[in-house]
Amino acid sequence: MKKMKRMAALLLSGVLALSATACGGNNGTPQSTTKGGSTTNTTASGGNNETTAASGGEESITCNLLVWTPSEDQSPDYGNWIQTQCDAFAKEHPNWNITFSFGVASEAEVAKLIAQDTEAAADVFMMANDQLTDLLPAKAVARIGGETETFVKENNSDTMVESLTVDGALYGVPFTSNTWFMYYDKSVFSEEDIKNLDTMLEKGVVSFPITNSWYLPSFYVGNGCTFFEDGTNPDAKIDFGGEKGIAVTNYLVDLLANPNFAVDVDESGIAGIRDGSIKAMFSGSWSYESIKEALGENFGCAQLPTYTLNGEQKQMYSFAGSKAIGVSANTKYPQVAVALARYLGSPESQKSHYESRNIIPCNTSLLSDPAMAEDLLVKAQNDTVANTSIIQPFIAPMANYWTPSDNFGKSLRNGEVTHENAAELTEAWNTNMNTTIVDN
Amino acid sequence: MGKEKITGSMKARKFISNTIVHTILAIMAIIWVFPIFWVVLTSFRAEKGSYVSSFFPKSYTLNNYIQLFTNTSVLNFPKMFANTLIIAIFSCIISTFFVLSVSYCMSRLRFKMRKPFMNVAMILGLFPAFMSMVAVYYILKAIGLSEGAMIRVALVLVYSGGSGLGFYIAKGFFDTIPKALDEAAYIDGCTRWQVFYKITIPLSKPIIVYTVLTSFMGPWVDFIFAKVICRAEADYYTVAIGLWRMLEREYIDNWYTCFAAGAVCISIPIAILFIVMQRYYTEGLSGAVKG
Numbered sequence: 001m002k003k004m005k006r007m008a009a010l011l012l013s014g015v016l017a018l019s020a021t022a023c024g025g026n027n028g029t030p031q032s033t034t035k036g037g038s039t040t041n042t043t044a045s046g047g048n049n050e051t052t053a054a055s056g057g058e059e060s061i062t063c064n065l066l067v068w069t070p071s072e073d074q075s076p077d078y079g080n081w082i083q084t085q086c087d088a089f090a091k092e093h094p095n096w097n098i099t100f101s102f103g104v105a106s107e108a109e110v111a112k113l114i115a116q117d118t119e120a121a122a123d124v125f126m127m128a129n130d131q132l133t134d135l136l137p138a139k140a141v142a143r144i145g146g147e148t149e150t151f152v153k154e155n156n157s158d159t160m161v162e163s164l165t166v167d168g169a170l171y172g173v174p175f176t177s178n179t180w181f182m183y184y185d186k187s188v189f190s191e192e193d194i195k196n197l198d199t200m201l202e203k204g205v206v207s208f209p210i211t212n213s214w215y216l217p218s219f220y221v222g223n224g225c226t227f228f229e230d231g232t233n234p235d236a237k238i239d240f241g242g243e244k245g246i247a248v249t250n251y252l253v254d255l256l257a258n259p260n261f262a263v264d265v266d267e268s269g270i271a272g273i274r275d276g277s278i279k280a281m282f283s284g285s286w287s288y289e290s291i292k293e294a295l296g297e298n299f300g301c302a303q304l305p306t307y308t309l310n311g312e313q314k315q316m317y318s319f320a321g322s323k324a325i326g327v328s329a330n331t332k333y334p335q336v337a338v339a340l341a342r343y344l345g346s347p348e349s350q351k352s353h354y355e356s357r358n359i360i361p362c363n364t365s366l367l368s369d370p371a372m373a374e375d376l377l378v379k380a381q382n383d384t385v386a387n388t389s390i391i392q393p394f395i396a397p398m399a400n401y402w403t404p405s406d407n408f409g410k411s412l413r414n415g416e417v418t419h420e421n422a423a424e425l426t427e428a429w430n431t432n433m434n435t436t437i438v439d440n
Numbered sequence: 441m442g443k444e445k446i447t448g449s450m451k452a453r454k455f456i457s458n459t460i461v462h463t464i465l466a467i468m469a470i471i472w473v474f475p476i477f478w479v480v481l482t483s484f485r486a487e488k489g490s491y492v493s494s495f496f497p498k499s500y501t502l503n504n505y506i507q508l509f510t511n512t513s514v515l516n517f518p519k520m521f522a523n524t525l526i527i528a529i530f531s532c533i534i535s536t537f538f539v540l541s542v543s544y545c546m547s548r549l550r551f552k553m554r555k556p557f558m559n560v561a562m563i564l565g566l567f568p569a570f571m572s573m574v575a576v577y578y579i580l581k582a583i584g585l586s587e588g589a590m591i592r593v594a595l596v597l598v599y600s601g602g603s604g605l606g607f608y609i610a611k612g613f614f615d616t617i618p619k620a621l622d623e624a625a626y627i628d629g630c631t632r633w634q635v636f637y638k639i640t641i642p643l644s645k646p647i648i649v650y651t652v653l654t655s656f657m658g659p660w661v662d663f664i665f666a667k668v669i670c671r672a673e674a675d676y677y678t679v680a681i682g683l684w685r686m687l688e689r690e691y692i693d694n695w696y697t698c699f700a701a702g703a704v705c706i707s708i709p710i711a712i713l714f715i716v717m718q719r720y721y722t723e724g725l726s727g728a729v730k731g
Contacts, residue, residue, distance in 0.1 A: 274487070
């Protein structure tokens with residue numbers, strides 16, 4: 001590496017020239033292709049998009065499509081999900097001669113990979129909805145329009161659609177929701193107990209990742225604290241200040257002092273479930289297999305409980321988002337790419353994704369399927385999305401929220417926050433997360 | 441009498457100071473070895489997950505190593521290992537050759553740009569490597585090395601291409617070899633190249649070992665360039681990316697102990713190379729000049 005920098009620096013002049021041209025190219029193309037991507041479906045440009053679902057009547061296209069998914073989707077251990085789906089998609093479109101190639105990119109970091117080189121990025125990729133924050137400024141994701149947009153809106157809950165909508169434009173075909181909920185040991189807590197956190201704390205040890213800013217606001221939102229009004233107004237603020245925030249901070253100080261409460265940090269929650277020292281924890285569907293294995297028959301999961309604040313029942317709320325199939329704004333074959341995105345977001349596809357990898361579907365008709373509705377995990381996640389969650393804001397000022405909140409969580413855990421200074425520190429935290437550290 | 445007394449107290453004092461020094465050294469050695477020892481222990485740990493409440497595992501197993509090398513569908517460690525080994529071998533050969541050649545030129549030849557070149561090299565060495573990573577990516581893309589199997593070539597280039605500029609240490613070593621040896625060889629009819637490989641190289645084993653080791657280790661420990669150049673092409677990941685991925689949210693619970701096993705595994709080729717080459721460290725100029 002040391003040596004590398006020297007070579008590179010020697011080539012500096014060449015580099016500058018090259019990257020300058022590369023940037024020039026980048027700036028030009030995305031704009032025009034974005035337009036292409038969005039218009040493809042709204043107008044009949046190309047003349048074939050109205051018939052995507054039917055097999056006949058399509059112009060013949062020969063193309064290479066690059067598809068990026070998490071590696072599990074390509075793994076034989078999980079039934080080669082994406083390869084199977086792409087083959088089935090190709091069969092539905094006999095006139096399209098598509099050569100698929102696959103790359104590995106996890107939903108949570110796909111934006112970085114795409115932004116590195118938008119031209120060489122995948123045509124179709126899977127993303128978590130918060131990736132839009134980075135993808136949109138990079139002009140790297142195509143707007144979904146026309147028939148596909150209608151399909152998405154008709155088949156998904158409003159939460160799902162909103163999580164992918166920016167300024168009225170839809171940017172992906174959702175295939176699952178993304179949130180966290182409660183796992184618990186059925187032998188310890190009854191159906192009645194799990195409705196309230198404080199009742200649970202009387203019966204067994206509950207672990208909560210209080211130092212993680214993705215989880216921490218759960219209590220605050222329950223007591224009327226808000227993010228940018230409804231989560232979308234960048235001119236509004238994050239409002240955790242005043243009496244409502246301070247009351248929750250005081251509650252959390254007491255909570256941390258409770259011997260039956262454990263802070264879940266560095267995966268200590270799962271370890272506690274395994275050795276039996278922890279009876280309930282909060283996490284998402286990615287922890288399902290480990291927890292199911294540890295609890296066996298006693299496995300339980302449910303939407304978030306309420307907590308008792310000064311005698312009143314307050315609901316905990318999690319951040320909800322979605323995972324979606326996105327289409328590159330730079331793809332050369334927008335109609336094929338959008339059709340594939342739609343195919344991968346179809347109920348059949350979601351069903352096989354669930355069967356192969358426990359990816360919980362979000363298609364509303366699929367969810368009302370009795371077999372699906374009875375599944376504990378599906379029920380817990382969807383109840384959470386429907387009843388005990390808010391959409392995780394992904395507007396730019398939200399970037400200032402995370403670090404101060406992680407730090408506040410840590411202060412809580414370390415006992416630096418007490419009843420005496422709760423008011424002062426809560427206000428300071430509120431100011432911090434509304435202060436731009438880095439200019440966006 | 442008096443003399444004996446003095447020696448006696450000297451001895452005692454020496455014993456005390458030795459004891460203190462050795463105790464301190466022992467404590468520091470333990471502190472240094474501790475993390476490595478812990479990684480090795482973790483690699484044999486039977487309990488899953490990243491969080492444990494005890495330092496010593498409750499039970500031991502080899503399954504982590506077995507899983508690491510057999511469970512290849514999601515994170516293909518053997519392939520990453522092979523990739524890295526190939527890249528490391530090639531970049532090691534190329535950069536060792538580069539470094540030694542440049543050092544030899546700088547040490548033995550006199551030419552007009554010598555001083556300015558050395559200064560430029562020194563200044564370029566002050567820039568952090570990752571400054572150039574995006575530029576390097578675009579250069580590699582422009583010459584068609586950013587996709588498919590060419591990624592391995594690209595990484596070899598990245599790790600070895602600029603190595604010649606790291607000549608300072610080797611040059612310093614060459615400077616210590618008496619010029620009289622070169623001159624004797626020239627009188628006997630050697631060319632410069634022959635002097636290089638028949639006289640200088642055999643006398644410079646310690647520095648060759650050093651160069652080989654550092655250039656071999658580069659690809660094993662570099663993360664940034666591998667990540668930028670491999671992007672989504674999982675087939676060409678190096679171990680650094682693989683190990684990093686094992687600690688991502690989705691994998692950490694299942695792969696944590698395998699991660700430790702992987703960390704132990706990548707130290708093996710480096711350790712082998714070191715053990716093989718170590719004996720040359722002590723050799724060197726001994727017996728070169730016989731007066």
